[in-house]
Amino acid sequence: MLDSLTIQNFTLIDYLELEFSAGLNVLTGETGAGKSIVLDAIDVVLGGKVNQRLIRQGEQRAQIEASFRIDPNLLQWLQQQELEPLEEETVVCSRSIILTKDNLRSRFRINGVLVNRQLVLQLRDRLLEITAQGQTVELMIPDKQRQLLDLYAGEDLLTQKAKVGNIYDRYAKIGQKIALSRQSEQERLQRLDLIKYQSQELATVNLVNPDELRQLEQERQRLAHVVELQQLSYQIYQLLYQNEQGQAAADLLGEGEALLQNMVKYDPSQESILTMVNNALTQIVEAGQQIYRYGENLEVDPQYLEQIEERIKQLKYICRKYGPSLEEAIAYHQKIQLELQKFSEDNEFIEHLEQEYHQVEEQLHQACQNLTQLRQKAALKLETELIRQLKPLGMEKVIFSCRILPSGISAQGQDQILYYFSPNLGEQIQPLSHTASGGEMSRFLLALKACFANTKTSGKTLIFDEIDVGVSGKVALSIANKLHYLSKTHQVLCVTHQPLVAAMADHHWRVEKQMLDSRTVIRVANLANHQQRREELAQLSGGKADSEAIAFAESLLSQANAKRQDRE
Numbered sequence: 001m002l003d004s005l006t007i008q009n010f011t012l013i014d015y016l017e018l019e020f021s022a023g024l025n026v027l028t029g030e031t032g033a034g035k036s037i038v039l040d041a042i043d044v045v046l047g048g049k050v051n052q053r054l055i056r057q058g059e060q061r062a063q064i065e066a067s068f069r070i071d072p073n074l075l076q077w078l079q080q081q082e083l084e085p086l087e088e089e090t091v092v093c094s095r096s097i098i099l100t101k102d103n104l105r106s107r108f109r110i111n112g113v114l115v116n117r118q119l120v121l122q123l124r125d126r127l128l129e130i131t132a133q134g135q136t137v138e139l140m141i142p143d144k145q146r147q148l149l150d151l152y153a154g155e156d157l158l159t160q161k162a163k164v165g166n167i168y169d170r171y172a173k174i175g176q177k178i179a180l181s182r183q184s185e186q187e188r189l190q191r192l193d194l195i196k197y198q199s200q201e202l203a204t205v206n207l208v209n210p211d212e213l214r215q216l217e218q219e220r221q222r223l224a225h226v227v228e229l230q231q232l233s234y235q236i237y238q239l240l241y242q243n244e245q246g247q248a249a250a251d252l253l254g255e256g257e258a259l260l261q262n263m264v265k266y267d268p269s270q271e272s273i274l275t276m277v278n279n280a281l282t283q284i285v286e287a288g289q290q291i292y293r294y295g296e297n298l299e300v301d302p303q304y305l306e307q308i309e310e311r312i313k314q315l316k317y318i319c320r321k322y323g324p325s326l327e328e329a330i331a332y333h334q335k336i337q338l339e340l341q342k343f344s345e346d347n348e349f350i351e352h353l354e355q356e357y358h359q360v361e362e363q364l365h366q367a368c369q370n371l372t373q374l375r376q377k378a379a380l381k382l383e384t385e386l387i388r389q390l391k392p393l394g395m396e397k398v399i400f401s402c403r404i405l406p407s408g409i410s411a412q413g414q415d416q417i418l419y420y421f422s423p424n425l426g427e428q429i430q431p432l433s434h435t436a437s438g439g440e441m442s443r444f445l446l447a448l449k450a451c452f453a454n455t456k457t458s459g460k461t462l463i464f465d466e467i468d469v470g471v472s473g474k475v476a477l478s479i480a481n482k483l484h485y486l487s488k489t490h491q492v493l494c495v496t497h498q499p500l501v502a503a504m505a506d507h508h509w510r511v512e513k514q515m516l517d518s519r520t521v522i523r524v525a526n527l528a529n530h531q532q533r534r535e536e537l538a539q540l541s542g543g544k545a546d547s548e549a550i551a552f553a554e555s556l557l558s559q560a561n562a563k564r565q566d567r568e
Helices: 035-045 072-080 117-127 142-153 155-182 185-205 212-223 226-240 249-266 268-297 302-322 326-393 438-451 473-486 499-503 530-542 547-567
Strands: 002-010 013-019 024-028 061-069 090-099 104-110 113-115 128-132 399-410 413-422 461-465 491-495 507-516 519-526
Touching: 002 035, 013 035, 013 519, 024 035, 024 473, 024 499, 035 061, 035 090, 035 128, 035 461, 035 491, 072 117, 090 117, 104 117, 128 438, 142 155, 142 326, 142 413, 155 326, 185 302, 185 326, 212 226, 212 302, 226 249, 226 268, 249 268, 302 326, 326 399, 326 413, 326 438, 326 473, 438 473, 473 491, 473 499, 473 547, 499 530, 499 547, 507 530, 530 547
Parallel strands: 024 491, 024 507, 128 461, 461 491
Antiparallel strands: 002 013, 002 061, 061 090, 090 104, 104 113, 399 413, 507 519
16 A cells, blocks of 8 residues: 655656555546646656656756555565565655766665666556556456456466466476477487497597507607617626626625725724615616616517507597597597487487376366366356446446457466457447447456455555546446445545546545746645535536535535445
8 A cells, every 4th residue: 555655856746745545545636737747656666667858847856755555465575575674564665767968867766775677567566556548558468368367266266377387387398308309300310320430439449548659659669779779788787797898887896895894894983885885786786687687588579569550550540530639539438438328318318208298298288278167267257247347337238258269378378368348239349459449448447456356456556547537427426436446445546537536535635736936836735624625526516616516516525425334
């Protein structure tokens, strides 16, 4: 419920502060007095479109703030958005419109927290509905008509609709998985042939050791220089152990060892040097023997060398094709082996998915059929109720049909909902968008909202901007009664020129233009007492407060008061 509204520098309003109450709130005034500007401000603060003409001339900034009292459902939604309510479960929405040299900027706040327009629009849907001449286009959209029927049907249908949505999500996701798995089947089969060939080629090469190529190249280097290695090893053997042309290192160390042994007899402090020479002699002898055996075992083997050359050539080819290194070729082989395994698993997976897909498809069809049946029941009920609500609004011969047509399956079911309408006797029933005039659409929407008076939409603020334009007499009275009926379950704000409607108000404001310092400003007065309301109704009735108009206004107030008491 809208508790208060503060407007600053908005079109002709310099500053305005209003406090609203539950029930039927009516704004009246002369044509062009600025009544709709108040409603425009509510629209703008909750995400409506803006332009620079909305900022009062001579100013650079407009500010609008609206305070709403919230219910537990909205409280839960705000907490989900991490927006805590203020005291007494209140949410405050504000919007600054700033005109700069280059452009127009807006800033939204909810309870003082900067938010984006999308979040404000979500909140708007939970707070109020605005109905004005020329703003009923949304009702022409089949998706909106379906949404209204579903909401009218109530909890059972909405639960079934949610079930359909959940099953459809599973159905769509499984379908996407199957499509992705089968995507470009030709490319998939070509890929399978390629990696089968590559895997076979790599398996034939028998890649195991990533260092094999390096080791083979070292072995090739050794075999290619066997003669040189034999010669060098014999030379080393002579130098270390047995030299035919002179003393070898072992001989020299042996002589040194003997001399040190004599020294130690006289000076034991040289024992450590003797130990080092002993160790050196042992190592030299061992090295000489090993190098001798190495040279003796070296053999020239052209056939083995040729085998190594062939293996190196084979491995280098594999590296060029799958490497560049042998380690990377081995990793690639492992990768395509896993891919081959996945191809096999994918085929099994697709078969499993297809089985699941058909099962979920059957569940979806059954859930959609159940949803259609619930919609058919709700459609019959809505047809009866809406006709009953329309007849007092000057449409005694109205025909209304809520038709359910088959459509493609979606998360909303398998139904297309179309409202068919004939407002006058003898006219062929046609889709609502083809037949209803602006005034008829306004009354149609008013009647539709009356059908929803006791549904889950209860608690919203309903705003009507001159919904009674072009009607008078009995129809105007019926509209007044309907607005009063809606105000029992909703807060209703209504701009009207009809004294019959204004008389039924629980709270009445007069909007007028005044001159202040040679500038036009809009002022809103709360008509709190009987005399003020009577004078305003007299002005609406005859354009002047003469005795006949006053008497008529008094009669309207008395009748409205009696009707309110009867309904209470």
